[in-house]
Amino acid sequence: MHVVVITKSVPDTEATVTVDGSGNVSWGDKLVINPWDEYAITEAILLKGAHNVTATIMTIGPDEHKEALKHGLAIGCDQAIQVWDAALEGHDSLAYATAAAAAINKLGDVDLVIFGKELSDIASDIHVFQTARKLGWTALGSVAKIDAIDFGAKTIQVQRLVEQGIQVVTSQLPAVISVIKDINEPKYPTFIGIRKAAKADMPLWDSAELGLSADDLAAPVKVTGYRELPKREGAVQMIDGASAAEQAATLADKLLEEKVL
Amino acid sequence: MDFTLNDEQRMYQDAVRNFCEREIAPFAAEIDKSGQLRMDAIAKMPDLGLTGLQVPEEYGGADLDSICTAIAMEELGAVCGSTGLSVEAHNELCCLPIVKWGTDEQKQRFLPRLTSGEVLGSLALTEPDAGSDLTGTQTRAVKDGSEWVINGSKAWITNASLAPVIVTLVKTQPDAGSAGFSQMLIETDRAGLEIAPPEKKMGTCASPAHVLTFTDVRVPVENLLGQEGRGLHQTLATLDSGRIAVGALCVGLARAAFQHALAYTQERQAFGQRLVDHQAIQFKLADAATQIEAARLLVYRAAWAKDRGEKYTRLASMAKLFASEIVESIAFEAIQIHGGYGYSREFPLERIYRDQRVMSIGEGTSEINRIVIARQLLAN
Ligand SMILES: Cc1cc2nc3c(=O)[nH]c(=O)nc-3n(C[C@H](O)[C@H](O)[C@H](O)COP(=O)(O)OP(=O)(O)OC[C@H]3O[C@@H](n4cnc5c(N)ncnc54)[C@H](O)[C@@H]3O)c2cc1C
Numbered sequence: 128m129h130v131v132v133i134t135k136s137v138p139d140t141e142a143t144v145t146v147d148g149s150g151n152v153s154w155g156d157k158l159v160i161n162p163w164d165e166y167a168i169t170e171a172i173l174l175k176g177a178h179n180v181t182a183t184i185m186t187i188g189p190d191e192h193k194e195a196l197k198h199g200l201a202i203g204c205d206q207a208i209q210v211w212d213a214a215l216e217g218h219d220s221l222a223y224a225t226a227a228a229a230a231i232n233k234l235g236d237v238d239l240v241i242f243g244k245e246l247s248d249i250a251s252d253i254h255v256f257q258t259a260r261k262l263g264w265t266a267l268g269s270v271a272k273i274d275a276i277d278f279g280a281k282t283i284q285v286q287r288l289v290e291q292g293i294q295v296v297t298s299q300l301p302a303v304i305s306v307i308k309d310i311n312e313p314k315y316p317t318f319i320g321i322r323k324a325a326k327a328d329m330p331l332w333d334s335a336e337l338g339l340s341a342d343d344l345a346a347p348v349k350v351t352g353y354r355e356l357p358k359r360e361g362a363v364q365m366i367d368g369a370s371a372a373e374q375a376a377t378l379a380d381k382l383l384e385e386k387v388l
Numbered sequence: 389m390d391f392t393l394n395d396e397q398r399m400y401q402d403a404v405r406n407f408c409e410r411e412i413a414p415f416a417a418e419i420d421k422s423g424q425l426r427m428d429a430i431a432k433m434p435d436l437g438l439t440g441l442q443v444p445e446e447y448g449g450a451d452l453d454s455i456c457t458a459i460a461m462e463e464l465g466a467v468c469g470s471t472g473l474s475v476e477a478h479n480e481l482c483c484l485p486i487v488k489w490g491t492d493e494q495k496q497r498f499l500p501r502l503t504s505g506e507v508l509g510s511l512a513l514t515e516p517d518a519g520s521d522l523t524g525t526q527t528r529a530v531k532d533g534s535e536w537v538i539n540g541s542k543a544w545i546t547n548a549s550l551a552p553v554i555v556t557l558v559k560t561q562p563d564a565g566s567a568g569f570s571q572m573l574i575e576t577d578r579a580g581l582e583i584a585p586p587e588k589k590m591g592t593c594a595s596p597a598h599v600l601t602f603t604d605v606r607v608p609v610e611n612l613l614g615q616e617g618r619g620l621h622q623t624l625a626t627l628d629s630g631r632i633a634v635g636a637l638c639v640g641l642a643r644a645a646f647q648h649a650l651a652y653t654q655e656r657q658a659f660g661q662r663l664v665d666h667q668a669i670q671f672k673l674a675d676a677a678t679q680i681e682a683a684r685l686l687v688y689r690a691a692w693a694k695d696r697g698e699k700y701t702r703l704a705s706m707a708k709l710f711a712s713e714i715v716e717s718i719a720f721e722a723i724q725i726h727g728g729y730g731y732s733r734e735f736p737l738e739r740i741y742r743d744q745r746v747m748s749i750g751e752g753t754s755e756i757n758r759i760v761i762a763r764q765l766l767a768n
Contacts, residue, residue, distance in 0.1 A: 161721065191722075197399060199401060201399060314435075315403060315406065315407050315432070316403040316436070317434060317437075318435070318436055318438065318450040318452065319435035319450075321396060321399045321400050321403060322396060324395075324399060325394070325395040325396035325399055385537040
C-alpha cells in the first residue's frame with residue numbers, strides 16, 4: 128500500500144512578481160511549497176495513520192524543489208524522491224506528466240497519487256490529468272473528502288466539489304486525485320520530521336533511471352515570454368443618500384449602468 | 389567560524405515561523421485584551437517541540453539545542469509577547485530544572501504532563517519582600533517525618549494558574565546562609581496552596597502572574613528537587629539559561645517593531661516625500677537593524693557556548709541585558725515613526741511597547757545583570 132504526493136516549490140504567494148522589458152520574470156528569492164500541496168501531504172499522512180500505508184513525496188524539478196520535498200518529510204512522509212533531468216529544462220505539462228508517470232511506474236506498488244488542486248504559480252492543474260492519462264488511471268479532481276478507501280479491494284469513494292454542489296464518485300484504485308482546501312486542516316511540520324528531513328537522503332531519478340529518452344521528454348509547448356498586463360486605473364466614488372436603503376439603490380443603479388451586474 | 393544555521397535549525401525556524409504566523413499572530417491583539425492565553429494554540433505546540441524544547445524525547449520533549457530554543461523564542465516574541473513569555477517561563481524555568489536536577493522518578497512523574505500542551509509550568513522565586521536579592525527568601529520548608537511543610541508567599545509567579553507543578557525556592561535551613569535554600573516541587577492541587585487572581589499588568593497581559601500563599605502545604609520528601617541546600621545555586625543556573633531565552637524573545641519583539649516601522653516608512657508621506665526618504669528616518673531604521681543584528685549574535689553566542697558545555701553566565705547576562713535594552717529603544721522609535729498611529733491600540737506597536745517592558749525586569753533586572761557581568765569580569 129503506497130500513496131505518493133507530487134509537489135513543487137513555488138514563489139511565496141506574498142512575493143512581488145515583476146516582468147522586465149524583455150519578458151524575464153523574477154519571482155523573488157523565497158520559495159515555499161505549493162500551498163495546495165500542504166493539503167495533499169496532510170491527506171497522505173492521515174491515510175498513513177489510518178491504513179498503515181507508505182507515504183512518498185516526489186517532485187519533478189531541479190534542486191530548488193528539494194525544499195518542498197523536505198517540507199513533506201518534515202510533516203511526516205516516509206521518503207522523498209526527486210525526478211529531474213537536463214532534458215526536462217523548459218518542460219511543459221505533458222513532459223512533466225511523462226516523467227511523473229514513469230516515476231510512479233518505477234515505484235511499482237502505488238495505489239494512489241495525490242496532487243494539490245493546482246500549482247499556485249502558474250494557476251494550472253493540467254499536469255494532474257495528464258499524469259493520470261499517462262498512467263492510464265482514473266483522475267478525480269477537486270476532491271473535498273475521501274469517504275472510503277479500501278486498499279485490499281482497490282476501491283475509493285470521494286466527494287468532489289463541482290459547480291453544482293458535491294458529487295460522490297466511486298472508482299477503482301490505482302487512481303490520481305487532486306485535493307482542495309475542504310479536505311483537511313494542513314498539518315505542521317514536527318520536530319521529529321524536521322530532524323529526519325535535515326538528514327534525509329533524497330534519491331535523484333534521471334531519464335536513464337526512468338527508462339526515458341530525451342525525445343520522450345521533449346516539450347511540445349514552449350513558453351516564449353511573459354508580459355505584464357496594463358495597470359488598471361481605479362477611482363473612488365462616495366455614494367450619498369439619506370438612508371442605507373437609498374444608498375444601496377443608487378449603488379445598484381450605478382452598477383447596472385456600468386454593466387457590472 | 390560559521391554563522392549559518394544548519395539545515396535542521398533553518399527548517400525549524402521556517403516551521404516555527406509559519407506556525408506562529410498562523411496560530412498565534414492572528415490572536416495576539418485579542419488575547420492581550422481578554423487576558424487569556426490561547427490554550428488551543430498551546431495544545432498544538434508539542435509536535436513542534438515548543439512545550440518541551442530541551443526536554444528529552446522520552447518525556448515528550450524535542451531535545452533541541454539551545455540555538456533552536458533561541459530561534460523558537462525569537463519567533464514567538466515576534467508575534468506575541470504574552471505567549472512568548474509564558475512559553476519561555478514554562479520551558480526554561482520549570483522544565484529545565486526538572487530535566488537538570490530531577491530524579492528519574494520525578495522526571496517520569498512531571499515531564500510527560502508538562503510537555504503535553506495541556507498545561508504550562510511555573511517557577512516561584514520572587515516574594516512580596518524579596519526579588520533581586522534571593523537570599524531574602526522567607527518561604528520556609530520544615531521537614532516533618534516523611535514530608536516537608538511549607539509556609540510563606542510568592543509574588544509575580546508566571547503560569548501558576550496553568551501549572552500542574554511549581555518549582556519553588558524555599559528556605560530549608562535558616563542559619564546556613566546561601567546554603568540554606570532548596571527547590572521544592574509543589575503540585576498546585578496540594579491543600580493549603582492558594583493562587584490569587586492574575587495581576588493587572590502593563591503588558592504581556594495574557595501571560596498570567598500570580599501571588600501564591602502557602603499555608604501548611606505538605607509535600608512528600610520525594611518532592612525535593614536536586615540537593616537540599618543547593619536551591620540557590622540551582623536557581624542561579626536556571627536563570628542563566630532563561631536569560632538567553634528572554635534575550636531571544638526581545639530580539640523577536642524588536643524585529644516585529646522594526647518590520648512594522650520599515651513598512652510604514654515606505655507608505656507614509658510627509659513634506660512631499662515618503663518617510664523613508666527622510667535621512668533622519670533612515671538613521672533610525674539603520675540603528676534598529678544594527679542593534680537587532682548585534683542582539684541576535686549575542687543571544688546565539690551565549691546559546692552556542694551553552695551547547696558546548698562552556699561557562700556562559702556572563703554571555704547570557706550580556707545577551708539579556710543588551711537585547712532587553714535595545715528592544716525598548718527600537719519599540720520607542722517604531723512608535724515615533726508611526727506618529728499618532730503608533731500610540732493607537734488599533735496598531736500592534738502599542739502592545740509591543742508594553743510587552744517588551746518587562747524584559748528588563750524579569751529573570752534579573754538590568755541592574756542585576758550588570759552586577760553579574762561585572763562580577764564575572766572581576767573574578768578573573
Ligand atoms: C510580568 C512578570 C513576570 C514575572 N514572573 C516571575 C516568575 O515567573 N517567577 C518569579 O519568581 N518571579 C517573577 N517575576 C518577578 C521578577 O523576577 C522580579 O520582579 C525581579 O526579579 C525584580 O525583583 P523585585 O520586583 O522584587 O525588585 P527589587 O529586587 O525590589 O528591585 C527594585 C529595583 O532595585 C534594583 N536593585 C536591586 N538590587 C540592586 C543592587 N544590588 N544594585 C542596584 N540596583 C538594585 C533593581 O534592579 C530594581 O530596579 C515576574 C515579574 C514580572 C513583572
